[in-house]
Amino acid sequence: MFSALTEKLNSVLTQLRRRGALTERDLDEGLRQVRLVLLEADVHYKVVKKFIDDVKQKALGAQILESLTPGQQIVKIVRDELVQILGGTRADLHLTQWPAVILLVGLQGSGKTTMAGKLAKYLAEREQKRVLLAAADLQRPAAIEQLRQLGAKLGYPVYAQGRTPLEVAEGALQEARKSSFDVLVVDTAGRLHIDEELMSELQEMKQRLQPAETLLVVDAMTGQEAVTIAQTFDQRLKLTGIILTKLDGDARGGAALSMVTITGRPIKFVGVGEKLEDLEVFHPDRMAERILGMGDILSLIEEAEARVDAKKAEEFIKKIQRESFTLEDFREQIQQLRRMGPITKLLEKIPGMQKIEVDERALVRVEAIINSMTPEERRRPEILDAKRKRRIALGSGTHVSEVNKLLKRFDEAKKMMKQLKGKRFPQIPFGR
Amino acid sequence: MSWLQRLKDGLKKTKEQLVGQLAQVLQPGRRLDDALLAQLEEILITADVGVEATTEIVQALKARAAARGVQDSSAVMELLKEILKERLRPAEGALHLRSDGQPTVFLILGVNGSGKTTTIAKLAQHLKDDFGKRKIIFAAGDTFRAAAVEQLGIWAERVGAQLVHHKTGSDPSAVAFEAVERALREGADALFIDTAGRLHTKHNLMEELKKINRVVEKRLGRAMDERLLILDGTTGQNAISQAKLFHEAVSVTGIVVTKLDGTAKGGSILQIASALKLPIKLIGVGERADDLREFKADEFVEALL
Numbered sequence: 001m002f003s004a005l006t007e008k009l010n011s012v013l014t015q016l017r018r019r020g021a022l023t024e025r026d027l028d029e030g031l032r033q034v035r036l037v038l039l040e041a042d043v044h045y046k047v048v049k050k051f052i053d054d055v056k057q058k059a060l061g062a063q064i065l066e067s068l069t070p071g072q073q074i075v076k077i078v079r080d081e082l083v084q085i086l087g088g089t090r091a092d093l094h095l096t097q098w099p100a101v102i103l104l105v106g107l108q109g110s111g112k113t114t115m116a117g118k119l120a121k122y123l124a125e126r127e128q129k130r131v132l133l134a135a136a137d138l139q140r141p142a143a144i145e146q147l148r149q150l151g152a153k154l155g156y157p158v159y160a161q162g163r164t165p166l167e168v169a170e171g172a173l174q175e176a177r178k179s180s181f182d183v184l185v186v187d188t189a190g191r192l193h194i195d196e197e198l199m200s201e202l203q204e205m206k207q208r209l210q211p212a213e214t215l216l217v218v219d220a221m222t223g224q225e226a227v228t229i230a231q232t233f234d235q236r237l238k239l240t241g242i243i244l245t246k247l248d249g250d251a252r253g254g255a256a257l258s259m260v261t262i263t264g265r266p267i268k269f270v271g272v273g274e275k276l277e278d279l280e281v282f283h284p285d286r287m288a289e290r291i292l293g294m295g296d297i298l299s300l301i302e303e304a305e306a307r308v309d310a311k312k313a314e315e316f317i318k319k320i321q322r323e324s325f326t327l328e329d330f331r332e333q334i335q336q337l338r339r340m341g342p343i344t345k346l347l348e349k350i351p352g353m354q355k356i357e358v359d360e361r362a363l364v365r366v367e368a369i370i371n372s373m374t375p376e377e378r379r380r381p382e383i384l385d386a387k388r389k390r391r392i393a394l395g396s397g398t399h400v401s402e403v404n405k406l407l408k409r410f411d412e413a414k415k416m417m418k419q420l421k422g423k424r425f426p427q428i429p430f431g432r
Numbered sequence: 433m434s435w436l437q438r439l440k441d442g443l444k445k446t447k448e449q450l451v452g453q454l455a456q457v458l459q460p461g462r463r464l465d466d467a468l469l470a471q472l473e474e475i476l477i478t479a480d481v482g483v484e485a486t487t488e489i490v491q492a493l494k495a496r497a498a499a500r501g502v503q504d505s506s507a508v509m510e511l512l513k514e515i516l517k518e519r520l521r522p523a524e525g526a527l528h529l530r531s532d533g534q535p536t537v538f539l540i541l542g543v544n545g546s547g548k549t550t551t552i553a554k555l556a557q558h559l560k561d562d563f564g565k566r567k568i569i570f571a572a573g574d575t576f577r578a579a580a581v582e583q584l585g586i587w588a589e590r591v592g593a594q595l596v597h598h599k600t601g602s603d604p605s606a607v608a609f610e611a612v613e614r615a616l617r618e619g620a621d622a623l624f625i626d627t628a629g630r631l632h633t634k635h636n637l638m639e640e641l642k643k644i645n646r647v648v649e650k651r652l653g654r655a656m657d658e659r660l661l662i663l664d665g666t667t668g669q670n671a672i673s674q675a676k677l678f679h680e681a682v683s684v685t686g687i688v689v690t691k692l693d694g695t696a697k698g699g700s701i702l703q704i705a706s707a708l709k710l711p712i713k714l715i716g717v718g719e720r721a722d723d724l725r726e727f728k729a730d731e732f733v734e735a736l737l
Contacts, residue, residue, distance in 0.1 A: 039477060040483055042669050274577075
């Protein structure tokens, strides 16, 4: 995400950085490039204008043109300014009411229903809340069924009784009170911001529910209209925040910058995949650094802590030290890695790794090969003869050559570990 | 109400905004100078036309105004329309419907939430009402998203189409294959293969699309008649990346732009038309089935400006 923008800004700023002293004309040229990049990233025209003006003001005010490292200082100013636009500090959900109602609103196809499921999972698992979902989208065919299926998958109840969206929402609130749920997440039908009737309906729903959070769900790929959309929803509903979805593609997400600038409402979460756990808290500073190619290591470590079993990681280290590392441990490592999501997504967060392509399927094949072995074979791969290898290849849908390649790699890995033994192990972040 | 009238109504919000802006800029008596051009540039960029296409359009406008000695801003509007129409006309393209008794086969593609399922329903209704295609089959190829099958099923019932579906999580190619078999066996007029929404950057999912395409082509013994990419009209510059990557995967035959009944202007189609040379086959300007219609450059520009 944002990687294309990062790339372009980087090339512009590197050019600036290479030069010794900058003139005001150099600065203008650099900023002109930044302007183009931001416009191509779908940042709204007016927001871009303000951004460039602010950066120039600061650059001139800081008298960086006379300094020895003007380029670097511009990078810092651009970065700080991006953080500022993206909302300064991170904004959490305010769920102080009981039950706390979260109202999800937005255009058709922005991803509200999926987000309802993701939020429910997040609140239940990370904040130990009892969550009730309300299916108040009576417009789109099977929208209720979709939320029901998501709820069933997660094991949370879904309230869907009522002939109108208002009835559903109010019934759900009563149910939440009666059965003492902590949070009620209300999914609503997608609507155009200019649809008078449906916008009034939302206003009334908001009036009756008095939600703790009214969140606008917006597609990260939205163009210049993001501003009008966010503005209109905000005027009608007094939003408490924005959720950006589909950020796992190549959208440069300029809409995010625009909406926050224009409405002043913070972005609270971002959707980064199709699975229900693909939800991240939005961090303006990290995002800005990511835009500038500084990577997002912090998110990566947090994710690792949430998904990797610390005990298993420790055992693994001990095994390496005892040299009792087997193919079973190898498979366990692959599974742990895969639990953290697609490898490409992990690499995106590491500076300089954004462009590396990884064949995800190679890992799947390795896992399949190990799965096709007997426990005995996994512990003592030396017993593998031609016959056994053929069976394994057949069982895993691979070739004997691939089985051989895996065994060779495993051998090499073991040798490497032997050499490492005795040396101090680098602190790995999972172990805490 | 005529089709043109409905198009105009659909694009009304878009137009009101744009015309308001243009009227401000193009006041009678005002000279065509750099400040005016800069303002036109702003308007085009905020219509999602993109920096590159905008620059080209403004350059063309400037050159043409100079060549024809246009000084007054009131003539600028006509010039602008002229240029936009010229750029969009090559992108017109009618749907390819078969008349040899074989089923017309549509593959419907797009990112999540672009409006694939709704487009299938509208298009099927359109084929029924206006082309006398009676026997229509929907293949529920979105086997990933929760209740996607049910959603298409409800539309099938409303439109009067048959539904071929497997359970969630199954191989979409298998669904498509069975649907093709059935369409051939039962002599269907049209077959719509729905697919799960996918971001164009996901390698594995794009491979899955290629597989669906291969499997269907093999069984049909020919290419599918239409592989339509559904683009959300509110999408910005990412639309170009979507068009490019979907086209690389399954060689898209046309674009359908949805949700143009809001305030979004869908300006990205200007770049898709000129850079990718992909035809814009249909645009959606409202909720009703007949709000999805053939794309006509002149009408589109007239309705817009």
